[in-house]
Amino acid sequence: MRISKFFLTLLLSLILHALHAQVLLNNFAITGVTIIDANHRTALPRQTVLITQKIISDIFNDGSKSIPDSFNVLRMDGKYLLPGLIDAHVHMATDPSDVDNRENTLDVLQRMLYSGITSVRDMAGDGRTLASLSRDAFTGDIISPDIYYSSLMAGPKLFTDPRVAASSKGYIPGNAPFMKAITDTTNLMLAVAEAKGMGATGIKLYAYLSAPLVDKIVAEANKQGIIVWGHAWLDDAKPSDLVKAGVSPLSHSPLMIYEKMDSVPSYWKNGHTHYTSIGDSVPDLSSLFELMKAHHTILDATILTYKLWGEEDTTIRYDYEIAKQITIQAYKAGVTIDAGTDDDQKAFVQKEMELLVKDAGLEPIDAIIAGTLNGAKALHIDNSRGTISVGKIADILILDKNPLQDIENLESVDLVIKNGKIFKK
Numbered sequence: 093m094r095i096s097k098f099f100l101t102l103l104l105s106l107i108l109h110a111l112h113a114q115v116l117l118n119n120f121a122i123t124g125v126t127i128i129d130a131n132h133r134t135a136l137p138r139q140t141v142l143i144t145q146k147i148i149s150d151i152f153n154d155g156s157k158s159i160p161d162s163f164n165v166l167r168m169d170g171k172y173l174l175p176g177l178i179d180a181h182v183h184m185a186t187d188p189s190d191v192d193n194r195e196n197t198l199d200v201l202q203r204m205l206y207s208g209i210t211s212v213r214d215m216a217g218d219g220r221t222l223a224s225l226s227r228d229a230f231t232g233d234i235i236s237p238d239i240y241y242s243s244l245m246a247g248p249k250l251f252t253d254p255r256v257a258a259s260s261k262g263y264i265p266g267n268a269p270f271m272k273a274i275t276d277t278t279n280l281m282l283a284v285a286e287a288k289g290m291g292a293t294g295i296k297l298y299a300y301l302s303a304p305l306v307d308k309i310v311a312e313a314n315k316q317g318i319i320v321w322g323h324a325w326l327d328d329a330k331p332s333d334l335v336k337a338g339v340s341p342l343s344h345s346p347l348m349i350y351e352k353m354d355s356v357p358s359y360w361k362n363g364h365t366h367y368t369s370i371g372d373s374v375p376d377l378s379s380l381f382e383l384m385k386a387h388h389t390i391l392d393a394t395i396l397t398y399k400l401w402g403e404e405d406t407t408i409r410y411d412y413e414i415a416k417q418i419t420i421q422a423y424k425a426g427v428t429i430d431a432g433t434d435d436d437q438k439a440f441v442q443k444e445m446e447l448l449v450k451d452a453g454l455e456p457i458d459a460i461i462a463g464t465l466n467g468a469k470a471l472h473i474d475n476s477r478g479t480i481s482v483g484k485i486a487d488i489l490i491l492d493k494n495p496l497q498d499i500e501n502l503e504s505v506d507l508v509i510k511n512g513k514i515f516k517k
């Protein structure tokens with residue numbers, strides 16, 4: 093018994109040292125690790141984690157309990173064990189016939205998983221493509237984080253946007269069940285049922301919706317059991333209207349300033365999001381942040397995307413200053429922040445987490461919680477993912493170096509476990 097276990101462990105380590113290996117073991121133990129997650133907030137050294145049939149079945153101090161003979165043992169002395177990362181804002185299928193073609197998307201998804209991302213929230217695209225990718229990710233037919241996606245709703249004015257046409261080919265824009273124009277006369281019961289029928293986890297409210305219409309959509313979504321997510325400002329519904337309606341998370345920190353439209357300098361109002369100058373200061377949003385805390389609203393800050401845009405186009409570089417300042421205010425006020433990139437080509441969620449620490453003042457542990465538990469909360473999967481807890485699914489990231497010492501150590505990936513299956517580059 094001992095010998096065969098030794099050879100099994102040897103075989104396992106050989107397999108894991110091959111390039112891009114995937115291994116599915118029924119029962120295994122990871123020993124010698126330091127756990128970092130939202131449950132403790134400080135590093136918990138010298139731990140053993142047991143995984144039984146894809147579920148975290150026990151966690152204890154190394155050597156304090158015996159490991160069952162039938163378990164394979166992965167000795168990971170000195171390494172760091174975190175929950176798998178969650179990117180709360182990606183777009184994998186904006187234009188499936190061009191940049192998001194299947195080959196490119198599969199390459200991105202595979203790199204995401206090997207980097208430590210085990211779940212993503214897709215914030216609107218071609219629902220048919222997303223349904224197919226999501227199915228293949230959950231079954232393990234493709235190497236990918238689990239994909240949760242949205243069905244988009246917006247006022248008719250949005251539907252001249254070329255991205256909508258690219259995402260809903262074959263439909264008259266505004267009529268696709270996953271990308272719908274909504275007015276006061278829309279049959280909301282049917283529209284919400286269609287979103288659910290597409291397999292979407294949430295409805296994304298994008299633009300040109302009034303506060304009363306948002307209330308009606310959320311009421312119907314609650315009845316049918318589907319989450320409502322949204323941009324933080326819907327031209328005309330304001331951030332506080334969305335918070336009161338129960339929309340969460342709200343995406344994009346800079347849109348928060350529309351709460352104080354009357355006190356926003358006039359030169360900021362020229363475009364929807366593209367300000368020309370930061371002016372003296374960002375308005376005080378403390379009452380909005382208090383309201384968000386009372387309603388447990390999550391802020392999906394997406395600061396990385398504003399940094400990238402500002403580097404491409406210097407006329408919009410102030411967006412990043414505004415994004416940072418608002419995120420700093422929200423964090424200081426105690427608002428729950430997730431980690432979303434709104435970008436999946438140039439950088440992954442680790443970069444958003446790094447910026448949250450370096451530019452928005454988050455403690456490294458809070459950036460880690462943003463990229464794990466708070467992402468799980470955004471998806472309503474925090475009962476099964478987001479922390480290293482007994483009973484949760486084994487979605488795990490193992491690092492060589494301590495991310496609490498330097499958040500860039502999130503990139504020192506040793507191996508990734510999704511749904512109990514081990515992935516190693």
Ligand SMILES: [Zn+2]
Nearest residue numbers: 181183215434
């Ligand atoms: Zn987006």
